[in-house]
Amino acid sequence: MATRLPFVFVSAIMGWSALALQLYLLIVSNMEKGLPGIVGVMKFFDYFTILSNILVATVFTAIWLQRRDAGSFFTHPKVKTGVSVYIFITGIVYFLLLRQTWTPTGLWWLADVVLHYVMPVLYGVEWLFFTPKGQLRWHDTFRWAVFPFVYxxxxxxxxxxxxxxxxxxxxxxxxxxxxxxLNGVFVAIGFILMGLLLVAVDRRLGRKVKAIKQRDLA
Incomplete structure (x- = not known):
């Protein structure tokens, strides 16, 4: 726990800072085009990258404020795993399909790297090492798919x-x-497959944890 709290705190600050930077850049770039700043705000919330990173930053913040694993909506293993699905797909889709579509520089590059690469890795560490395992079910995958479908x-x-x-x-x-x-269907399949993969990992690690506890009690 002593190691986790600084990690969670830094991750939360990094996430919110990158989101604030991205919002600022979108507002300024649209104003430079002669458009109202509100257009930048509207576009900000149009991106799934932004929404998934808001959820990630919220989870990190909830963990820091609560400082324990149970009793909060955003720190529940099922919620945290759903957010994992969103941020992992965000990183994968960006790397495979979108990174070739533009060449960001300066502050744009910084926001791009943090939101698409750094935050998925940090959240992966949180989910893998600090999220209780063995509580997920296969049907949770389809619940997690509702959010990207609505998006x-x-x-x-x-x-x-x-x-x-x-x-x-x-x-x-x-x-x-x-x-x-059709492209949306392919991406939806990706969300479902990622959810199934995380449930499989969760159940496998959950069995290992249970076996270790039983062995210690024997």
């Missing part, structure tokens, strides 16, 4: 109104609805 519907609805799609693989203006929806 996809919202992104398509918002894009239809304002013409802005946060990711090229769901850009209806370029791809059309059939291809955009």
């Amino acid at each position: 996809l519907l919202w992104a398509l609805f918002w894009g239809a109104i304002f013409g802005f799609y946060p990711y090229p693989f769901i850009d209806v203006t370029t791809l059309g609805y059939p291809q955009a929806l």
Whole structure:
């Protein structure tokens, strides 16, 4: 616990700082284009990367404020694992599909690295080493998939109104609805597979922990 608290504190600060930096950059870049700053704020919340990182920073903050593993919604193993699914898919999709679409520099590069690479790794450490294991069930995977599904519907609805799609693989203006929806299905499958993988790891580690406790009591 003595080692965990500084780690959680630094991770929370890093997460919120990167989010604040990204918000600032979006507001400034849109104002430089002659658009109101509120447009940058709206675009900020359009990105799944931002939403998943907000959840990650919230979990780290909840752990720090509570300083124990049980009794809080955001520190419950099922909630923490759902957030793991979101942030891991965020990092994987960005690395495989999106990093080639732009070349950030300066502060943009800093925010990009922290949100897409650093935070998934830090959260992976928290989930793997500090989250109690053995409490997940296979059907939890489909509950976790609800959030990204709702996000996809919202992104398509918002894009239809304002013409802005946060990711090229769901850009209806370029791809059309059939291809955009098909791409969304592929990403949804990725969420489900990641959830199943984490449940499998959780159950395996849970059995090991249980066996160790039984051996110690024998």
